[in-house]
Each structure stands twice: as C-alpha cells, then as structure tokens.
Amino acid sequence: MDIQNLQNQLKWLPAGWLAKIEKYLYRLPGVKAKIEAEYDGIMAGMEESVKPYSHDFQSYTQIPETGLDRSEIIHQLEDLKDKEAPRWQEGFVSGAVYHGDQSFVDFLNQVYAIHSQANPLHTDIWPSSTKFEAEIVAMTARMLGAAETKDEICGTVNSGGTESILLAIKTYRDRARQQKGIKHPEMIAPVSAHTAFDKAAQYFGIKLNRTPLGPDFRADVSAVRRAINRNTIAIIGSAPSFPHGAIDPIEELSTIARQHGIGFHTDACLGGFVLPWAHKLGYPVPSFDFCLPGVTSMSADTHKYGFAAKGTSVVLYRGLELRRFQYFTASDWPGGLYFSPTLAGSRPGGLSAVCWAAMISMGQAGYMDATKRLLETAAAIKVGIAEIPEVYLLGDPLWVLAFGSDTLNIFQVMDHMISKNWSLNPLQKPNAVHIALTLRHTQPGVAEKFVQDLREAVTYVREHPQEKGGSAPVYGMAATLPLRGVVREMLRRFADLLYKV
Numbered sequence: 001m002d003i004q005n006l007q008n009q010l011k012w013l014p015a016g017w018l019a020k021i022e023k024y025l026y027r028l029p030g031v032k033a034k035i036e037a038e039y040d041g042i043m044a045g046m047e048e049s050v051k052p053y054s055h056d057f058q059s060y061t062q063i064p065e066t067g068l069d070r071s072e073i074i075h076q077l078e079d080l081k082d083k084e085a086p087r088w089q090e091g092f093v094s095g096a097v098y099h100g101d102q103s104f105v106d107f108l109n110q111v112y113a114i115h116s117q118a119n120p121l122h123t124d125i126w127p128s129s130t131k132f133e134a135e136i137v138a139m140t141a142r143m144l145g146a147a148e149t150k151d152e153i154c155g156t157v158n159s160g161g162t163e164s165i166l167l168a169i170k171t172y173r174d175r176a177r178q179q180k181g182i183k184h185p186e187m188i189a190p191v192s193a194h195t196a197f198d199k200a201a202q203y204f205g206i207k208l209n210r211t212p213l214g215p216d217f218r219a220d221v222s223a224v225r226r227a228i229n230r231n232t233i234a235i236i237g238s239a240p241s242f243p244h245g246a247i248d249p250i251e252e253l254s255t256i257a258r259q260h261g262i263g264f265h266t267d268a269c270l271g272g273f274v275l276p277w278a279h280k281l282g283y284p285v286p287s288f289d290f291c292l293p294g295v296t297s298m299s300a301d302t303h304k305y306g307f308a309a310k311g312t313s314v315v316l317y318r319g320l321e322l323r324r325f326q327y328f329t330a331s332d333w334p335g336g337l338y339f340s341p342t343l344a345g346s347r348p349g350g351l352s353a354v355c356w357a358a359m360i361s362m363g364q365a366g367y368m369d370a371t372k373r374l375l376e377t378a379a380a381i382k383v384g385i386a387e388i389p390e391v392y393l394l395g396d397p398l399w400v401l402a403f404g405s406d407t408l409n410i411f412q413v414m415d416h417m418i419s420k421n422w423s424l425n426p427l428q429k430p431n432a433v434h435i436a437l438t439l440r441h442t443q444p445g446v447a448e449k450f451v452q453d454l455r456e457a458v459t460y461v462r463e464h465p466q467e468k469g470g471s472a473p474v475y476g477m478a479a480t481l482p483l484r485g486v487v488r489e490m491l492r493r494f495a496d497l498l499y500k501v
C-alpha cells in the first residue's frame with residue numbers, strides 16, 4: 001500500500017469526513033509506518049536537488065575554531081553566486097528577482113553598504129532610518145490614492161508582504177476586540193487570496209472563511225456577502241491575486257465591507273507598484289486603492305515591483321487611529337519604556353535605506369517605463385500561449401500568467417520546462433502553472449524563448465504522456481490526495497530537509 005493507493009481506497013468518502021477521520025487513520029496498525037516510509041522515500045528523492053553543494057563545499061556544523069581568511073570566504077560566496085545567478089539573470093525564473101539589472105543592483109548594494117549598521121529601533125542614533133521609512137510610507141500612500149481622499153493614509157515599513165498582512169489582520173482583530181467586543185473573530189478571503197492570510201488566521205486565532213471564485217478567477221461578490229456575520233472583522237481582496245494575477249472586484253467588495261462597518265484590506269503586494277502605472281498607461285485597471293472609501297488598509301511590496309532589495313514591504317491604513325492598533329507598547333518593563341511598530345524588534349535600517357533609494361532612483365517615470373515593458377512582454381507571451389491549442393490562460397491577467405490544460409498533465413509540461421532551465425510556479429485547484437513576469441523577462445529574446453520552449457514542452461508531453469519521474473507525480477498527488485494532513489506533514493518533512501547539514 002502506498003499513499004496513492006490509500007487515496008483510491010478513500011475516494012468515495014466526503015472530504016469533510018476525511019479531515020475528521022484522518023488522525024484516527026494513522027493509529028491503525030501499519031498505516032503510520034507505511035506513510036512514514038513513503039515520506040522518507042519522497043524526501044530521499046529530493047535531497048540531491050535541495051542540497052547540491054554537499055559534495056563540493058565544506059559544511060560547518062560548529063563555528064570554526066579560528067576564523068577563516070576573509071578573501072577565502074568571499075571566494076566561496078562568489079562561487080556559489082556564480083552557480084545560481086545566471087538562471088535568474090537570464091530571465092528563466094518566475095517572480096523572485098524583479099529588477100536585477102547589474103548596475104541597479106550595484107547601486108542598491110552601495111546604498112546598503114553605507115547604512116548597513118543602522119537599526120530604526122534606535123530612533124536617537126539613526127534618525128536617518130526614521131526619515132527613510134516615513135518617506136517610503138508617504139510615497140507609497142501617495143501612489144495608492146492618498147491624494148484622492150480626505151482621510152490621512154499612513155502605515156509602516158515591514159519585512160515583507162507576509163508581515164504586512166499579519167500586521168493588518170492583527171490590527172483588525174485588536175480593533176474589533178476593543179471597539180466591538182468581538183472575542184471570536186472571523187475574516188473573509190477569496191480562495192485566491194495569499195496564504196499569508198491563513199498564516200495570520202493561525203497565528204492570531206482568527207477563523208478564515210474562504211469564498212469561491214467566479215469563472216473569471218475573480219472573487220465571487222455574492223459569496224463574500226453571504227459569508228459576513230457578527231464576528232467578521234475584515235474582508236480581503238487581491239490586486240492582483242498571486243495564483244492567477246486576477247484583480248478582484250475591489251469596488252464592490254469594499255462597498256459591502258463599508259456598509260457593514262467592517263475593515264477591507266486590498267492585498268496589493270504584487271500589484272501595488274504596477275497597477276497605478278498601468279492605469280496611467282491606459283490599461284484597463286479597475287479601482288483598487290484608497291480612492292475607494294471602503295478600502296481601509298492595503299499591503300504593497302517594495303521588494304517586488306518596487307524594485308528594492310528583499311526584506312521590505314509597506315502596510316497602509318486609512319487613519320492614524322487604525323494604525324495605532326498595530327503598535328506594541330510596554331510601559332513597565334525593567335528594560336525601559338518600549339514600543340515597536342511592527343513584529344520585529346531590531347530592524348535592518350540598511351534595507352530601509354535601500355528601499356528609499358530604489359524608489360527615488362526609479363522615479364515615477366522609471367516605474368512607468370518598467371510597467372510598460374512588463375505589460376508589453378506579457379502581451380507578447382499571452383499571444384504565444386493563445387496559439388498553443390493544448391493550453392489555455394486562466395482568466396484575463398495582465399502580467400501574472402497562469403496556464404492550464406484539459407488534455408495534458410500540466411505538471412509534466414512544467415517538468416519539461418524545468419529541463420530547459422525554467423523555474424515556474426505549480427498551482428492547484430485547478431492544476432495550472434504560472435509565470436510572474438519581471439523586468440528580467442523584458443530582455444530581448446526572453447519572451448520568444450519562453451513561448452518556443454512552452455510549445456516544445458507541450459509537444460513533448462503530448463507525444464510522451466506516460467513518461468514517469470520529475471516533480472509531476474508529487475504535485476499531481478499533492479493536488480488530489482484527499483488526506484490533506486499527509487500533504488501538510490510532507491511539507492514539514494521538506495522543511496526539516498532544508499535544515500539538514
């Protein structure tokens with residue numbers, strides 16, 4: 001018996017039942033041992049690709065007795081970078097590195113070097129960090145509709161999109177507790193909203209009600225309306241969503257939230273630094289930001305299309321009062337009067353400097369030009385995908401392009417793309433693959449190569465549908481396995497594997 005077999009035996013059970021009986025199943029004699037063996041087998045198969053350096057590079061399991069020569073360390077680091085950089089530099093990777101032009105990266109590195117010791121926690125020592133962060137927030141707010149409302153739009157700089165989302169949800173939870181006495185908070189997010197909202201729900205004890213999408217992969221507005229109850233603290237929409245690049249009907253959703261006196265968060269982690277410029281360029285961009293009175297918070301990732309280095313994002317709020325629910329304060333600690341605005345205590349001031357420098361160096365004209373190149377590249381790839389009969393685009397996205405197939409195993413297509421050096425994102429429910437286009441893909445020839453390779457991959461899979469191996473069986477199984485606990489445990493084992501030296 002293997003996991004696949006077990007699945008076949010359990011297929012007839014309703015999904016809700018399965019979740020309930022799953023934990024009892026593992027207590028059956030033999031089942032646990034067999035599933036354990038299955039995990040071990042899958043992880044052993046992955047070890048080589050996850051730990052490619054175990055042969056050629058020294059591993060450290062304790063601090064070396066005496067420090068190594070700095071030039072030797074730099075040499076090793078250069079070696080590792082040289083193995084990894086070409087793939088993203090040449091534009092084979094979905095998302096991940098959003099700008100990446102060498103001269104721009106060099107500039108950001110120079111900025112980091114100048115401010116690498118700064119910590120915004122120490123407002124007295126580094127008021128420069130405070131200046132950078134206040135201005136990053138102000139510039140982002142202005143870009144996202146702050147000038148089109150009387151309310152003050154404020155926010156904070158955080159470590160990334162996930163932290164922006166965690167903070168916004170914590171803020172709504174604490175406000176609802178204080179102002180409405182809500183003890184069992186719930187929130188509503190379309191199934192396509194980023195899983196950081198699941199993380200927020202887990203961390204902060206909030207029930208997350210996931211609502212379905214319409215056939216266009218945008219949130220189903222009436223399903224959201226029906227999901228509202230007395231405990232709802234916030235409704236979420238994406239602009240656009242990570243899986244399908246679809247922009248939810250933010251105007252309708254935020255209006256419903258406003259009518260019920262509930263917070264509304266637009267997750268513009270992905271689109272915050274693209275959609276305003278796409279709109280100015282004349283692309284069809286529905287309203288999604290603070291120009292809508294029902295939008296009470298937003299997240300926008302400076303470390304994605306803001307082109308800053310990894311490690312910054314902005315969360316924004318309508319009104320200073322709402323932001324105050326985010327802050328942590330301690331008045332009685334022997335360590336002194338303490339406050340921190342975000343999850344972290346000490347923070348990397350160098351990254352705030354880099355973010356600030358990225359924004360003022362790009363300028364509005366730079367972002368506009370980047371968006372133009374991005375969307376023109378996307379248009380070319382969309383045409384290419386439309387010309388391949390076996391695959392279709394999910395919805396009508398601008399630059400995050402998800403494609404699926406009714407006739408081929410799309411994960412086998414992805415595997416073939418991997419063999420051609422591509423790194424794409426596998427999606428599930430429905431099974432599909434996406435590429436989030438970045439400036440790396442706007443380099444000459446990249447879009448053409450993507451379409452050509454995709455065409456070849458599709459042809460190959462059509463002619464070899466039975467081929468075994470690769471990641472397709474794992475993704476195929478993970479997408480359909482009724483035992484979701486087994487899938488989650490597999491992810492935990494994978495995390496364990498990453499930390500193995």
Ligand SMILES: *Cc1c(COP(=O)(O)O)cnc(C)c1O
Binds near residue numbers: 241242
């Ligand atoms: C990337 C992303 C996030 C999470 O951001 P991280 O920076 O990876 O933590 C959240 N929402 C959307 C729509 C995203 O694309």
